[in-house]
Amino acid sequence: MIKRVIDIVFGTVLGxxxxxxxxxxxxxxxxxxxxxxxxxxxxxxxNGRCFHIIKIRTLPKTAPSQAHKFAISEIPLPRFASLxxxxxxxxxxxxxxxxxxxxxxxxxxPEMCFLHEQGDDGFGAMRTSVRxxxxxxxxxxxxxxxxxxxxxxxxxxxxxxACLRLDAWILVRTLLIMTPFAGVISLSDIPRWALTKxxxxxxxxxxxxxxxxxxxxxxxxxxxxxxQEPKLEGPxxxxxxxxxxxxxxxx
Numbered sequence: 425m426i427k428r429v430i431d432i433v434f435g436t437v438l439g440x441x442x443x444x445x446x447x448x449x450x451x452x453x454x455x456x457x458x459x460x461x462x463x464x465x466x467x468x469x470x471n472g473r474c475f476h477i478i479k480i481r482t483l484p485k486t487a488p489s490q491a492h493k494f495a496i497s498e499i500p501l502p503r504f505a506s507l508x509x510x511x512x513x514x515x516x517x518x519x520x521x522x523x524x525x526x527x528x529x530x531x532x533x534p535e536m537c538f539l540h541e542q543g544d545d546g547f548g549a550m551r552t553s554v555r556x557x558x559x560x561x562x563x564x565x566x567x568x569x570x571x572x573x574x575x576x577x578x579x580x581x582x583x584x585x586a587c588l589r590l591d592a593w594i595l596v597r598t599l600l601i602m603t604p605f606a607g608v609i610s611l612s613d614i615p616r617w618a619l620t621k622x623x624x625x626x627x628x629x630x631x632x633x634x635x636x637x638x639x640x641x642x643x644x645x646x647x648x649x650x651x652q653e654p655k656l657e658g659p660x661x662x663x664x665x666x667x668x669x670x671x672x673x674x675x
Contacts, residue, residue, distance in 0.1 A: 427528070427591070431528050432522075434522075435522030435529060436522075436523045438522075438529075439520045439522065442516045442517075445516065446480070446516050449514070449516075452504055453504075453508075454481075456504060456505065457483075459484075461480060461481050462478055462479070462481065462517065463480070463481040463482075464476045464478055465479065465536070466537055468535050468536075468540045468552055468556075469526055469534055470555045470556070471553070472548075472549070472552050474537060475534075477515075477521065477534060479514050480508060480514040480515075481514075482514050483499060487499055511602050512563075515558065519558060522558065527556050528554070528556065529557060529558055529559070530559055530560055530590075530594050531554050532554065532556055532572075533556060533557070533560055533563055539571070547576050547579075550579070551579045553583060559595065559598040561578045561581065561582040562582075563598070564594060564597040564598055564609060565608055565611075566608040566609065577611065578611070581623070584623075585619065589619070590618045590623075592618070593614065593618040597609065
């Protein structure tokens, strides 16, 4: 309930503040691509319901409307469009969907329908059990360079341990990523103050199990000669030839 109130209040304020920048980007996009500057796409939202997101056009009209990032990366783009995509400024219009209830400020990234259908059903149901976010833990992580389904631990962690402190930290990280002063993170980089007690316990390293000392085995070096028996001191003992003694007794 508190999260929803925060979404309505801050989503409305941020959405209004973003209008001048969105209009500037829209005019520039319209000039570059000679097309309507706003691009809509169907995504999967809360409880698996589909909705339309709004983005600033950063691709030519000939680009496929449903394609993952690796296919899009092969399309040559103007510098302005690349800048918008790298900083995610083309997604600013999504702030307008937050007060309407289609999205949250922080949450799992809304997935394209065809990728959602191809993915694991259990993971898909888990990540759509909450509202999708304009930003999220996966979005600020090093895994964001790939696909959501390749690194599921970020969305699983967020859905399980979401709290207002973690949301606040993710929002700050989102702003820092747009500057050269901060990079992407992993789960171990999340500060302890932003986590619940259960979340901290899940990230704690496992204690080392003490091992019993094992006696080192004796290894024989067969290259070394065996020690010889010591020689006896003094006169050698007499040796009796039994054959000679037998001949003498018979004679």
